[in-house]
Amino acid sequence: MTLRTTTDKDTGVAVLTLDRPEKHNAIDLPMAQQLTSTWRDLRFDDTVRAVVVTGAGARAFCTGLDRDAATAVPQPNSPYTIEDPLLRIGPKSNDLWKPVIAAVNGMACGGAFYLLGESEFIVADTPATFFDPHTTYGMVSAFESVLMAQRMPYGEAARMALMGTAERMSARRAFEVGLVSEVTEPGEAVAAAVRCAEVIAGYPPEAVQGTVRACWSAREAARAHALAYAPHLVSLGNLPEERQAGLFAGRRPGGYRVR
Numbered sequence: 001m002t003l004r005t006t007t008d009k010d011t012g013v014a015v016l017t018l019d020r021p022e023k024h025n026a027i028d029l030p031m032a033q034q035l036t037s038t039w040r041d042l043r044f045d046d047t048v049r050a051v052v053v054t055g056a057g058a059r060a061f062c063t064g065l066d067r068d069a070a071t072a073v074p075q076p077n078s079p080y081t082i083e084d085p086l087l088r089i090g091p092k093s094n095d096l097w098k099p100v101i102a103a104v105n106g107m108a109c110g111g112a113f114y115l116l117g118e119s120e121f122i123v124a125d126t127p128a129t130f131f132d133p134h135t136t137y138g139m140v141s142a143f144e145s146v147l148m149a150q151r152m153p154y155g156e157a158a159r160m161a162l163m164g165t166a167e168r169m170s171a172r173r174a175f176e177v178g179l180v181s182e183v184t185e186p187g188e189a190v191a192a193a194v195r196c197a198e199v200i201a202g203y204p205p206e207a208v209q210g211t212v213r214a215c216w217s218a219r220e221a222a223r224a225h226a227l228a229y230a231p232h233l234v235s236l237g238n239l240p241e242e243r244q245a246g247l248f249a250g251r252r253p254g255g256y257r258v259r
Contacts, residue, residue: 001019001034002028002034003016003017003019003034003035004017007048009047011197011198011201011202012049013049013050013052013194014048015051015052015054016038016051016053016054017053017054017056018053019056021057021059021060023066024063024106024107025056025057025061026062026063026066026067027064027065028066028068032085032086032088032089035088035089035090036094039090039091042096043096043098049098049200049205049208050197051099051197052193052194053100053103053115053119054102054103054104054190055105058106058127058186060106060107060108061102061104061128062108062109062111062112062115063107063108064086064109064112064133065085065110067248081231081235084231086111086114086143087143090118092118097209098208098209098212099120099197099208099209100118100120101119101120101121101122101123101197102115102116102193103123103189103190103194104125105127105187105189107128107129107131107168108128109130110132110133110141113132113148114147117144120212121196122179122180122181123180123184123189123196124175124182124184125183125184125187125188126172126183126185127186128170128174129169130174130179131168131169131256132164135161136164136166137247138239138244139237139244140234142230142231142233142234145157145161146226149226151178151179152177165251165256166255166256167258168257168258170259
């Protein structure tokens with residue numbers, strides 16, 4: 001299993017951990033399927049009233065879709081649709097309205113934003129960084145940019161998407177622009193997120209879930225409208241697979257600044 005779930009029945013808090021640290025917790029197809037089934041299972045588990053999602057190890061929360069998985073997914077021969085294995089990895093995409101708090105350790109990039117974008121708020125360790133590598137490798141940042149543009153000012157979301165791998169947003173800067181709600185000392189993000197989750201889980205669940213739904217509805221119409229364009233933009237703007245592979249092969253470690 002590439003996904004671990006631990007539940008404290010006394011507090012009503014479940015901790016969901018992406019568990020592929022050797023791959024920076026990149027999401028392969030089995031993990032994507034496990035995320036979908038886990039969120040759906042949590043809908044029916046009344047002992048769970050709040051959830052914390054995090055990544056194993058200190059190096060990464062999640063680095064998005066595993067490159068091997070990306071090349072294994074066949075794409076429709078149409079500019080109007082794409083096959084995206086990450087579209088159903090988030091809680092809201094699976095009709096879960098229990099509150100979800102993300103605890104970010106290390107890198108969070110690309111497809112990780114599918115999870116961060118559907119969390120209620122984010123707690124991050126000081127070494128955490130956020131970036132979007134799509135444009136560097138000849139891919140359109142569509143779904144990711146839509147989600148991030150709803151969590152921070154347009155200019156910050158656009159800068160992250162357009163700068164690619166040349167720049168990473170620090171936890172401090174993410175806090176300043178509203179992407180992150182709390183910055184913790186190294187290794188403390190999960191504990192801080194669990195503390196918040198325990199407080200929330202102690203309130204009447206009907207009121208909590210109704211509040212989550214109300215907050216989400218405030219931006220749902222704009223999000224749905226924007227996401228409707230995403231498949232076309234990806235289909236039209238992504239480089240052919242072999243050209244993307246060439247850009248990935250030419251990657252060099254480092255070469256970025258953290259702001």
